[in-house]
Amino acid sequence: MNASISTTLAQGLDAIIEMDAPLAGHTWFGVGGNADMLARPRTQEALQELLRRCHNANLKVRVLGSGANLLVLDEGVDGVVLKLDQPAFTQWTFNADGKANTVLAPAGVDVLKLLNACVRQGLDGLCQMAGIPASMGGATRMNxxxxxxxxxxxxxxxATMNHRGEIQVHPHNAIQFSYRHSGLPQDLILWTLLQLTPGDPAALRKKMLEIYQFKKDSQPLAQQSAGCLFRNPIAPDGTRTSAGRLIDLAGMKGFSHGGAFVSAEHANFVCAHKDGRANDVLELARVIQERVFTCHGVSIEMEVAVWGRSYEPKEKK
Ligand SMILES: Cc1cc2nc3c(=O)[nH]c(=O)nc-3n(C[C@H](O)[C@H](O)[C@H](O)COP(=O)(O)OP(=O)(O)OC[C@H]3O[C@@H](n4cnc5c(N)ncnc54)[C@H](O)[C@@H]3O)c2cc1C
Structure with missing residues (x-):
C-alpha cells in the first residue's frame, strides 16, 4: 500500500493504525506474514468511515476476530485488516432495551468470557461454546x-455493516444457519443479540465444565492450531461423516511436513510448530486431501479461512 493511500485512509480517524503489521500473534496458528495495514477503530463511526474510505480506494477489507479459525499465509495480506478489539466492540449488555434474558454482544466480545459471565448471571444457552475460542463476530460468521x-x-x-457503513439487522429466521455456516452476507458482523433462558448458576457451571472436559479429553487444545482443519464431508446418504476419522484411517495421525504436523490426538487438528511456516500447514493440508481421496475416494475441504495476497478461497459446500 503506498504512503498516500495509507495517509488518506488514516487521516483524522479515531483508530489505532499499524502499517506492515505482523499477524502471527493475532492467530492461534501463530504463523504467517504481515498485513499492509491493521486498523483497530475505537468507535462505530470510525469503523463506518474506514469502510467507506476503503471502498472508495478499492481496497480489500478483511475482518479478524480472535484468529482461532484462520491461517494467514507467509506472503501476508494486502489491503486492510480490521480488528474490533477496542472497548466499543468488546463490552456486552445484559437485557438491552428491557429485553429479558438477552445479551447484546458486539463482534469483538470474547465468547468464552461471555459464557462465564452468563453462567454467573444464571443464563443458559451458551454452554455448547465451552472450549471454543472465538470472538462473537467469528463465532457468528462460522456458526x-x-x-x-x-x-x-x-x-x-x-447486525451487519456493509462497505458503505450501512447497518442491516437480520432476525434469526432470516439467517440460514447450517453446519459451520451462517449464510449471512459477506459484510462485517457488528453485533449479535443472544436470547437465553434462566438457569441455576451452579448447574450451569457443572454443564459448562463437563462440555469443556469432553473437548479437552479429545482435542489438543494447547497446541498451535485452528481447531478442525477440514469440514466433515457429506456421505452419499446425505449425512456428514467425520473428516478426522477419514484422515486417521488414511494413516496420517502424527504425519508431519516441515513445521506442521497432524495431531496424534485428533487427526483433524493440524498444528504448527513454534518456528513453523504457514505454507507448511497449507502444503500439509494438500497432502492430507490427496491421501484421503486416494484411500477413500472422498474430497475434503478446508474449514479454516485462509488469507494471502494471491490466495483465492473456494466456495464452501
Ligand atoms: C483449540 C481450538 C478448538 C476449536 N474448536 C472448535 C469447535 O469445537 N467448534 C467450532 O466450530 N470451532 C472450533 N474452533 C475454531 C474456532 O474456534 C471457531 O471457528 C471460531 O468461531 C473462530 O472465531 P474467531 O473470532 O477466532 O474468528 P477468526 O478466526 O478471527 O475468523 C474466522 C472467519 O470469520 C470472519 N470474521 C471474524 N470476525 C468477523 C466479523 N466481525 N464480521 C465478519 N466476519 C468475521 C473472518 O474474516 C474469517 O473469515 C477451534 C479452534 C481452536 C484453536
Missing part, C-alpha cells in the same frame, strides 16, 4: 459449535 449445539441456537438477531 461455531459441535456435539452440544452451535451458537446459532442462541441467536435472536445479527
Amino acid at each position: 461455531a459449535g459441535g456435539k452440544y449445539g452451535c451458537i446459532g441456537d442462541a441467536i435472536h438477531s445479527v
Whole structure:
C-alpha cells in the first residue's frame, strides 16, 4: 500500500493504525506474514468511515476476530485488516432495551468470557461454546459449535455493516444457519443479540465444565492450531461423516511436513510448530486431501479461512 493511500485512509480517524503489521500473534496458528495495514477503530463511526474510505480506494477489507479459525499465509495480506478489539466492540449488555434474558454482544466480545459471565448471571444457552475460542463476530460468521449445539441456537438477531457503513439487522429466521455456516452476507458482523433462558448458576457451571472436559479429553487444545482443519464431508446418504476419522484411517495421525504436523490426538487438528511456516500447514493440508481421496475416494475441504495476497478461497459446500 503506498504512503498516500495509507495517509488518506488514516487521516483524522479515531483508530489505532499499524502499517506492515505482523499477524502471527493475532492467530492461534501463530504463523504467517504481515498485513499492509491493521486498523483497530475505537468507535462505530470510525469503523463506518474506514469502510467507506476503503471502498472508495478499492481496497480489500478483511475482518479478524480472535484468529482461532484462520491461517494467514507467509506472503501476508494486502489491503486492510480490521480488528474490533477496542472497548466499543468488546463490552456486552445484559437485557438491552428491557429485553429479558438477552445479551447484546458486539463482534469483538470474547465468547468464552461471555459464557462465564452468563453462567454467573444464571443464563443458559451458551454452554455448547465451552472450549471454543472465538470472538462473537467469528463465532457468528462460522456458526461455531459441535456435539452440544452451535451458537446459532442462541441467536435472536445479527447486525451487519456493509462497505458503505450501512447497518442491516437480520432476525434469526432470516439467517440460514447450517453446519459451520451462517449464510449471512459477506459484510462485517457488528453485533449479535443472544436470547437465553434462566438457569441455576451452579448447574450451569457443572454443564459448562463437563462440555469443556469432553473437548479437552479429545482435542489438543494447547497446541498451535485452528481447531478442525477440514469440514466433515457429506456421505452419499446425505449425512456428514467425520473428516478426522477419514484422515486417521488414511494413516496420517502424527504425519508431519516441515513445521506442521497432524495431531496424534485428533487427526483433524493440524498444528504448527513454534518456528513453523504457514505454507507448511497449507502444503500439509494438500497432502492430507490427496491421501484421503486416494484411500477413500472422498474430497475434503478446508474449514479454516485462509488469507494471502494471491490466495483465492473456494466456495464452501
Ligand atoms: C483449540 C481450538 C478448538 C476449536 N474448536 C472448535 C469447535 O469445537 N467448534 C467450532 O466450530 N470451532 C472450533 N474452533 C475454531 C474456532 O474456534 C471457531 O471457528 C471460531 O468461531 C473462530 O472465531 P474467531 O473470532 O477466532 O474468528 P477468526 O478466526 O478471527 O475468523 C474466522 C472467519 O470469520 C470472519 N470474521 C471474524 N470476525 C468477523 C466479523 N466481525 N464480521 C465478519 N466476519 C468475521 C473472518 O474474516 C474469517 O473469515 C477451534 C479452534 C481452536 C484453536
